[in-house]
Amino acid sequence: MAVMTSHVIAPTATLRAGFVGGGFMAAVHSRGARAAGAGLAGAASSSPRSARSAADRLGLDTAFDSVDALIADADIDVIHICTPNTTHASIARAALEAGKHVICEKPLATTSADAAALVELAAERGLVAAVPFVYRFHPMAREARARVARGESGRLLSVHGAYLQDWLSDRHDDDWRVDVALGGPSRAFADIGSHLVDLAEFVSGDRIVRLNASTRTVYEKRSTNADIATEDLVAVVIELASGAVGTLLVSQVAPGHKNGLSVELSGTDASIRFEQEHPEQLWIGRTDASSIVERDPARLAPDAARLAIVPAGHPMGYQDAFNAFIADAYAAIGGASPEGLPNFDDGLRAVRVTEAVLASAASGTWQEVAA
Ligand SMILES: NC(=O)c1ccc[n+]([C@@H]2O[C@H](COP(=O)([O-])OP(=O)(O)OC[C@H]3O[C@@H](n4cnc5c(N)ncnc54)[C@H](O)[C@@H]3O)[C@@H](O)[C@H]2O)c1
Structure with missing residues (x-):
């Protein structure tokens, strides 16, 4: 029988974790695995040399010569997929078919058909299949969710979300994400809009049912990529299942914004706002007087308090959430059932919203989002 956790726990038996990729996220994942008490079995990457470099930098046991060799290793229980987007689906499929639990980076896949097939395969095999929608793991995001769920904000009227970055603001800034062949058909929305959709739906407990989107590609040529077809920014009008409406602005060309993810819900009684660059606080807006709620474990909802590993006034951040x-x-x-663990269903959900965004932008029409 599934067991509910009341706090963040390490597994009883030591898991052996393998990592595919050796960049930014492989480092973040390996720190998380180490903190959770896993054995760090090794890495495979784009080449044996890249795997060696990752294993040395991250303190992993083995540098595998290929992704297939890592997946075939009988001592590995869980595989973390930290590679460019278009490689996720095939690596996740191979890992699940080999009987491994999988933690696959977002976007889970670059088509909803691929993502749905992975959801089905993980369920068939009875394997844990998770996607790091990590912003759910800030205690104050959980606190916002708990306050909405207990009716503190009243009936939901509107959602106002943004995810703004500036690392592609200059026409010379470049990255593999810009290239459809590696990043997939959507860039800004698949890359960061997926987090925004997940967080807005997670905190509100509501679902986006229809949307109308406009995209812009500001630079069609960057330092190495040319004929760029992926979007730099997206503006979306949304309608939710409850009847609430909202807007989402997603941009990687917003100067001064480093990782500006924010979600604000306004209900009949109060507004609640979470900003990931200020994750220790919530803003509660009311017509008579507004207030700031600080992360103080003694005063938080149980699901927020369980993630608050240090006392109030000792700031927590992104790696703690991860x-x-x-x-x-x-x-x-x-065997536990932790509250709010984002799984492949949630990964599929974000891919479906991304497809609706691209379809709307291409046709200039409202699009229904597949349930
Ligand atoms: N959840 C989050 O908060 C978060 C944050 C950043 C990135 N991401 C996601 O993580 C993934 C990786 O992003 P990153 O920033 O670490 O990229 P990165 O460029 O820093 O690293 C990618 C790594 O994958 C390796 N690689 C490339 N092709 C490969 C292949 N075919 N097989 C094996 N290895 C291959 C590269 O050598 C590199 O080491 C992306 O899908 C991205 O969307 C998630």
Whole structure:
């Protein structure tokens, strides 16, 4: 029988974790795995040399010569997929078919058909299959969710979300994400809009049912990529299942914004706002007087307090949230049912919203989002 966790727990048996990719996220995942008490079995990357470099930098046991060799290793229980977007689906499929639990980066896949097939395969095999929608693991995001769920904001009227970055603001800035062959057909929305959709739906408990989107590609040529077809920014009008409406602005060309993810819900009684660059606080807006709620574990909802690993006034951040995600995913492998663990269903959901965004932008019409 599934067991509910009341706090972030490490699994009872030591898991062995393997990592595919050796960049930014492989480092973040491996820190989380180490914190959760896993054995760090090794990495495979784009080449044996890249795997060696990752293993040395991250303190992993083995540098595998290929992704297939890592997947075939009988001592590995869970595989973390931290590679460019278009490689996720085939690596996740191979890992699940080999009987491994999988933690696959977002976007889970670059088509909803691929993502749906992975959801089905993971369910058939009875394996844990998680996607790092990590912003769910900030205690104050959980606190916002708990306050909405207990009716503090009243009936939901509107959602106002943004995810703004500036690292592609200059026409010379470049990255593999810009290239459809590696990043997939959507860039800004698949890359960061997926987090925004997940967080807005997670905190509100509501679902986007229809949307109308406009995209812009500001630079069709960057330092190495030319004929760029992926979007730099997206503006979306949304309608939710409850009847609430909202807007989402997603941009990687917004100067001064480093990782500006924010979600604000306004209900009949109060507004609640979470900003990931200020994750220790919530803003509660009311017509008579507004207030700031600080992360103080003694005063938070139980699901927020369980993620608050240090007392109030001792700031927590992105890696702490990531460590909590990995700990919960490993707890699920151990048979627990941690609250709010984002799984492949959630990964599929974000891909479906992304497809609706691209379809709307291309046709200039409202699009229904597949349930
Ligand atoms: N959840 C989050 O908060 C978050 C944050 C950033 C990135 N991401 C996601 O993580 C993934 C990786 O992003 P990153 O920033 O680490 O990229 P990165 O460029 O830093 O690293 C990618 C790594 O994958 C390796 N690689 C490339 N092709 C490969 C292949 N075919 N097989 C094996 N290895 C291959 C590269 O050598 C490199 O080491 C992306 O899908 C991205 O969307 C998630």
